[in-house]
Amino acid sequence: xxxxxxxxxxQARWLVKTFPTDIKKIPYITFVKIxxxxxxxxxxxxxxxxEYLVGFIxxxxxxxxxxVVTDKVKYTKSIEKVKHDRFTVMYYYPKKRYNKKYVYWVYxxxxxxxxxxxxxxxxxxxxxxxxxxxxxxxxxDVYIRPNRHDGSPRLIMECETWGxxxxxxxxxxxxxxxxxxxxxxxxxxxxxxx
Numbered sequence: 001x002x003x004x005x006x007x008x009x010x011q012a013r014w015l016v017k018t019f020p021t022d023i024k025k026i027p028y029i030t031f032v033k034i035x036x037x038x039x040x041x042x043x044x045x046x047x048x049x050x051e052y053l054v055g056f057i058x059x060x061x062x063x064x065x066x067x068v069v070t071d072k073v074k075y076t077k078s079i080e081k082v083k084h085d086r087f088t089v090m091y092y093y094p095k096k097r098y099n100k101k102y103v104y105w106v107y108x109x110x111x112x113x114x115x116x117x118x119x120x121x122x123x124x125x126x127x128x129x130x131x132x133x134x135x136x137x138x139x140x141d142v143y144i145r146p147n148r149h150d151g152s153p154r155l156i157m158e159c160e161t162w163g164x165x166x167x168x169x170x171x172x173x174x175x176x177x178x179x180x181x182x183x184x185x186x187x188x189x190x191x192x193x194x
Contacts, residue, residue, distance in 0.1 A: 005036075005043045006069070010106070012053040013149050015060040020105045025098075036060070052150065052170040075133055075158045082138040086123040087189045089115075089182065090140045090164075092155060095128035108146035108173050115144075119182060137162050142185045146173035 013019070014032050021029065045065045046057045054066045091112050094103060104110070116124050127136065143159050143166040150170045159166045167181045 002044050003042050004045045004047055005039065006047040007053060007057065008049045009053070010102075010149065012048055012056040016056050019102060019149070021102045022099045025102070050150065050170070070157075071154050073154045073157045073161070075137075076161060079134060079137045079162050084139050085193075086121070087186050088123040088125055088139050088141045089119075090125045090127060090136070090143045092145060092153075093126050093128060095130055106147060106149050108148060108169070111146045111173055111175060111178070112144070114175065115178065115182070118179070119186075122182070122186070133158070137164070140164055141189050142166065142182065144178065144182070145169065146178055147171070148173065 007015075011032060014029050015036055040061055043061075043064075045067060046061070047067050047069045048054055048057060049068070049070055051068050054068065057064050057066050093107055093109060093112075112124075116122075125136065125140065127133075140162075141164070143155065143164050145153065145156065145166065145168045147169050148171055150168070153168070156166060156168050165181075165185050167178050
């Protein structure tokens with residue numbers, strides 16, 4: 001029998017890194033780390049949900065056998081776009097903010113707030129995982145995900161299906177690069193309006 005351990009997103013990072021967190025989450029994170037260290041000799045293979053996470057597993061256990069196992073996407077068909085007047089930027093901020101300080105940091109909300117201030121004429125659309133994407137997507141021009149840590153988000157794969165340009169960072173989002181992306185896509189939007 002093979003013993004496999006599956007890590008999604010932050011769980012893999014917690015093995016070897018720290019990040020901003022609410023104090024009430026420290027006992028849980030400590031538990032996850034201790035459990036991982038105790039089980040480490042028994043685990044024969046580690047599964048993660050994104051290629052970026054393999055590095056954390058390799059740092060935690062040198063020579064570890066790893067496999068990337070991504071989630072299946074919910075939306076697999078293209079969705080017809082609807083003509084609209086304002087350039088719409090969609091971003092994700094989860095509804096369940098179990099660790100507010102971490103969630104704010106990891107999903108780049110400080111960056112998004114700066115972008116909203118910089119580009120107030122854009123239509124900013126926050127989705128939280130409960131949105132009916134078939135109703136939202138026809139009006140979306142771009143998707144941004146300026147994460148400081150990420151696995152393999154389904155929404156990125158779905159944007160590829162829908163033909164929505166996106167900016168995705170798994171770590172260290174670049175504000176200048178993100179601004180250039182938005183300006184370029186806005187210019188395309190304006191050109192398509194005429």
